Amino acid sequence: MNQNNTKQTILITGCSSGIGLCVAEGLQARGYRVFASARKAEDVAMLQRKGLEALRLDLANSASIAAALGEVLARSGGTLDALFNNGAYGQPGAVEDLRREVLREQFETNLFGTHELTCKVLAVMRRQGHGRIIHNSSVLGLVALPFRGAYNSSKFALEGLTDTLRLELHGTNIHISLIEPGPVTSRFRANAFAKYRENIDKANSPFRQTYEAMERRLTKEGPAAPFTLPPQAVLEKVVHALQAKRPKVRYYVTFPTYLFATLKRLLPHRGLDWVLRRVSRGENR
Numbered sequence: 428m429n430q431n432n433t434k435q436t437i438l439i440t441g442c443s444s445g446i447g448l449c450v451a452e453g454l455q456a457r458g459y460r461v462f463a464s465a466r467k468a469e470d471v472a473m474l475q476r477k478g479l480e481a482l483r484l485d486l487a488n489s490a491s492i493a494a495a496l497g498e499v500l501a502r503s504g505g506t507l508d509a510l511f512n513n514g515a516y517g518q519p520g521a522v523e524d525l526r527r528e529v530l531r532e533q534f535e536t537n538l539f540g541t542h543e544l545t546c547k548v549l550a551v552m553r554r555q556g557h558g559r560i561i562h563n564s565s566v567l568g569l570v571a572l573p574f575r576g577a578y579n580s581s582k583f584a585l586e587g588l589t590d591t592l593r594l595e596l597h598g599t600n601i602h603i604s605l606i607e608p609g610p611v612t613s614r615f616r617a618n619a620f621a622k623y624r625e626n627i628d629k630a631n632s633p634f635r636q637t638y639e640a641m642e643r644r645l646t647k648e649g650p651a652a653p654f655t656l657p658p659q660a661v662l663e664k665v666v667h668a669l670q671a672k673r674p675k676v677r678y679y680v681t682f683p684t685y686l687f688a689t690l691k692r693l694l695p696h697r698g699l700d701w702v703l704r705r706v707s708r709g710e711n712r
C-alpha cells in the first residue's frame with residue numbers, strides 16, 4: 428500500500444515478452460497495480476487477456492510517451508509510485524558497419540525515450556514527494572563485447588545518465604536503481620537477429636565470417652550462453668528495489684555480471700580486453 432492507502436502503482440515499459448512480461452505478472456500477483464505497456468496493439472490485447480491493465484507505449488515516439496503517461500495518470504488519479512524502464516533492444520553489428528541512422532535508432536529507444544519518460548514521471552514524483560525508478564541496464568552497460576557497439580554504448584550511456592540522476596535526486600525521497608542482468612531467457616536474441624537482418628550489410632563487411640558465426644548464436648534454440656537465468660531472477664531484484672527502505676544503486680543478476688563487474692575492478696584495461704575477446708570467440712564458436 429502507498430501513502431494514500433491504495434495499491435502501489437507501477438508503470439512498466441516493454442511488457443510484450445521476456446523480463447517486462449514476467450515482472451508485470453509477478454508484481455500484479457504481489458498486489459501491485461501494474462500499468463503494463465507495449466509497443467504494438469496486438470501485445471496490448473495479449474496483456475489485457477492476461478488480466479493486466481495494459482496500454483501502448485513506444486519509446487521511440489515522444490507523442491506515444493506523453494499519451495501513455497497521460498492515460499496512466501488519468502486512471503491512477505494523478506500519481507505514480509514507481510517506474511520500471513525495461514523496454515529496449517540490441518542492435519548487433521561491428522561498429523564500422525553501423526550507419527548513423529541505425530545507431531540513432533538504437534539510442535532513440537534505449538536512451539532518449541527512457542530519458543524522456545523518466546523526466547515526465549519525475550515531475551509527478553516530485554509533486555507527490557516520493558517514488559522509485561528502476562532502469563534495466565545490462566552487464567553490457569559495465570563491460571563491452573565486440574559486435575555489440577550500438578547496444579553497449581546505449582547501456583553505457585544509460586549508466587552515466589543514471590549515476591548523474593542519482594546524485595541530483597539525493598534527498599528528494601525518489602530513489603533510482605540499476606539492474607544489471609547477464610543472460611536471461613527472453614525474446615532478446617530473436618529481436619536482435621531481426622535488427623541484424625534489417626540493418627547490417629554482411630556482404631560488404633570485413634567481418635563477414637564473424638557474422639556467419641553470430642547468426643548461428645542468434646538463431647540457436649535454447650540458452651546461447653552459460654549461466655542463463657529465467658526472468659524471475661530479475662523480478663526478485665525489482666521487488667527489492669521497490670520495497671527496501673534503502674534500495675541498492677546496482678543489482679547484479681547472473682554469475683557473468685558478478686564476474687565481469689569484479690574483473691573490471693581488478694584487471695588492467697588490456698587484461699580485461701583479453702578476457703572479453705576470449706569470451707566473444709567462445710560465444711561465436
Ligand SMILES: NC(=O)c1ccc[n+]([C@@H]2O[C@H](COP(=O)([O-])OP(=O)(O)OC[C@H]3O[C@@H](n4cnc5c(N)ncnc54)[C@H](OP(=O)(O)O)[C@@H]3O)[C@@H](O)[C@H]2O)c1
Binds near residue numbers: 466485487609
Ligand atoms: N535477456 C537478456 O539476456 C538481457 C540481458 C541484459 C539486459 N537485458 C535488458 O532487459 C530488458 C528487457 O529485455 P528482454 O531480455 O526481456 O528482451 P525482449 O523479450 O526482447 O523484450 C524487450 C521488450 O522491449 C520492447 N521494446 C523494444 N523497442 C521498444 C520501443 N521502441 N518502445 C517500447 N518498448 C520497446 C520490446 O517490444 P516489442 O516486442 O514490440 O519489440 C519488448 O517488449 C532490456 O532493457 C534489455 O536490454 C536483457
